[in-house]
Amino acid sequence: MGEELKVIVFKLGHEEYGIEVDKVRNIERMMPITRVPKTFSFVKGVINLRGVVIPVIDLRGRFGLPESEYTDQTRLIIVAVNEMEVAFIVDSANDVIDLNSDSIQTPPEVVGGVKAKYLDGVAKIGEDRLLIMLNLSEVLNKSEIIQLESLED
Template identity: 75%
Template sequence: MGEEVKVIVFALGNEEYGIEVDKVRTIERLSPITRVPKTAAFIKGVINLRGVVVPIIDLRGRFNLTETQPTENSRIIVVAVGEIEVGFIVDSANDVIDIDTDSIDLPPEIVGGIKAKYLRGIAKLGEGRLLIMLNLSEVLNKNEIVQLAQIEA
């Protein structure tokens, strides 16, 4: 057995994804988002989270999935990437689980229409359940991080 990593499980459509707990700052209900002009379409705007301006990204838009209307279960997962905090809109945040790092395989080229560069790997959880592990540094590439840093400032 390898090391275990704690992961927050969230959903986009029918797929389950994971982000390591140590990268997650907080999970919030959707709150009003202030639009920011001249940003990529998937950057929905910013929220004021306890006095901190946090850029908000719709992960569905980021991954070129069909965007849907938020529901009662929609959440914003606030993650830290380097010095920047960013919120991801997800359909739901369901669980915190421990995953054996040995059960995480390299991602295939495309999973559910999402390019492999956004993925750290696929975790096999048993009973045919797969968890798509995100590679946060690619989900937010350097140019976008610069753009988001400018929004924060």
Template identity: 75%
Template sequence: MGEEMKVIVFALAHEEYGVEVEKVRTIERMQPMTRVPRTPEFVKGVINLRGVVTPIIDLRGRFGFAESDYTDNTRIIIVSVKEMEVGLIVDSANDVTDINTDNIDDPPEVVGGIKAKYLQGIAKIGDSRLLVLLNLEEVLNKSEIIQLENQEE
């Protein structure tokens, strides 16, 4: 019998994604950001969140999707990975759901244009719902983000 895993469900480009609840610090509304020079396009800037300067990444940009205008539903999900706090801009944060780990399949090579290494798996919820689980360590892989910076010079 698999274990239950709690995930925060969010929407991005008409797909549903999930990140483990224990990696999520808070969910914030959009707020003004300070742009940081010489960072990849998807790094939108930094915000001061209760005294902590937090970098903000647009997940659409990170995955190479077309960026869209921010709406009243747009949220910043503040996640914590390896001592690093980062905000992820998503189209909307929908709910928290329990997933049985038995219902998680390995990701195919590419899902909706996202490479498998960024994905932890695909979770089946009920009969018709699929949830793409992100591998935050890879999404926020520092060396890769640094490489991206170097390519832009």
């Protein structure tokens, strides 16, 4: 029997994604983002969250999905990746679920337009709901993390 995971569910377009709760610091409403020159196109800039400067990444841009307008539902999910905090822009984040690790299967090559290397797997919930589990360390690869760390200085 697999272990129980608590997972925050968020949406990009019509797809639902999950990040383990223990990797999420907090979820915030959209706030002003300070642009930073000479960064990857999916790095939208930085925010100042309670005195901490945090790089902001548009997950739609990261995955090569079309960008969309920010709405009242748009959220910033603050995650910890390799001792560093990063904010992901997502379309909405409104659910925490319990998931058995046994229900997570190896992802196919592409899920919802997202390459498998960014994914830990796909979890089947109930009869017709799929949850795409993110592989945070791959969403931010090492060279990108080095570049983002320089934004924090």
